[in-house]
Amino acid sequence: xxxxxxxxxxxVALGQTVRITCQGDSLRxxxxxxxxxxxxxxxxxxxxxxxTRPSGVPDRFSGSSSGNxxxxxxxxxxxxDEADYYCNSRDSSGDHLFGGGTKLTVL
Amino acid sequence: xxxxxxWGAGLLKPSETLSLTCAVYGGSFSGYYWSxxxxxxxxxLEWIGEINHSGSTKYNPSLKSRVTISLxxxxxxxxxxxxxxxxxxxxxxxxxxxxxxxxxxxxIWYFDLWGRGTLVTVSS
Numbered sequence: 599x600x601x602x603x604x605x606x607x608x609x610v611a612l613g614q615t616v617r618i619t620c621q622g623d624s625l626r627x628x629x630x631x632x633x634x635x636x637x638x639x640x641x642x643x644x645x646x647x648x649x650t651r652p653s654g655v656p657d658r659f660s661g662s663s664s665g666n667x668x669x670x671x672x673x674x675x676x677x678x679d680e681a682d683y684y685c686n687s688r689d690s691s692g693d694h695l696f697g698g699g700t701k702l703t704v705l
Numbered sequence: 706x707x708x709x710x711x712w713g714a715g716l717l718k719p720s721e722t723l724s725l726t727c728a729v730y731g732g733s734f735s736g737y738y739w740s741x742x743x744x745x746x747x748x749x750l751e752w753i754g755e756i757n758h759s760g761s762t763k764y765n766p767s768l769k770s771r772v773t774i775s776l777x778x779x780x781x782x783x784x785x786x787x788x789x790x791x792x793x794x795x796x797x798x799x800x801x802x803x804x805x806x807x808x809x810x811x812x813i814w815y816f817d818l819w820g821r822g823t824l825v826t827v828s829s
Contacts (some may be wrong), residue, residue, distance in 0.1 A: 601780070613801075624711070627811060627815060628811060628812050629759035629808065629811045629812070629813045631813075631814070631815035631816070633750075633816070637735065639748065640799055640819040640820065641799070641819055641820070642821050642823055643815060643816060643817050645809050646813060646817075647806070647813045647815075648808050648809070648811075649828075652817065683728060684749065684750055686814075686815070686816070687814065688812070688814050691766075692763060693752065693763065693765060693766065694740070694752035694755070694765075694814070695759065696749060696750040697749075698749050699749045699750070700813070702724075
């Protein structure tokens with residue numbers, strides 16, 4: 599199907615590890631990219647490809663992919679990681695897709 | 706450092722045409738795709754369409770009949786027009802640079818640079 603599915607909300611205790619997932623058939627052909635968005639700000643790329651972090655993104659962010667599921671893992675979550683996270687890939691028609699977003703709360 | 710600066714009218718009446726422009730500063734226009742993405746208040750991201758440096762376009766099927774993306778390579782700018790807007794087009798509109806590649810058997814596409822966003826409100 600031409601959609602990417604994310605859990606609407608996830609919470610994590612400060613300093614713990616959290617995994618945010620994204621499911622969709624397109625992920626069998628395209629790597630997901632992941633974006634962090636804080637209130638009132640533009641999205642920021644945090645992971646792309648197999649597991650590549652742009653310059654400036656902390657190494658506690660990592661990505662993985664298996665079959666139709668891509669995952670963004672934050673190891674040792676910090677208060678500043680509280681944000682919305684979106685996955686993205688192309689679909690079978692070549693159009694871009696975004697997941698519905700996951701709101702991450704750091705407790 | 707490459708920057709994307711976007712501008713355009715922020716308040717429109719129903720049936721008018723939304724028009725936004727994004728300028729690329731400090732980097733090459735060639736070799737990339739350039740995209741528009743929007744986000745209605747309190748909702749998720751929606752891809753509108755893209756254009757490459759040669760002028761080839763691709764649009765979200767749900768918006769295709771009303772959208773035009775164009776570019777002006779002489780000014781390193783690309784633009785978005787959405788015709789016949791309604792309240793449902795109220796959103797923050799972002800311009801973004803698209804990069805692509807391959808890694809193993811999978812393709813890589815990602816938005817590595819974003820404009821700051823322009824809130825467009827459609828109201829009578």
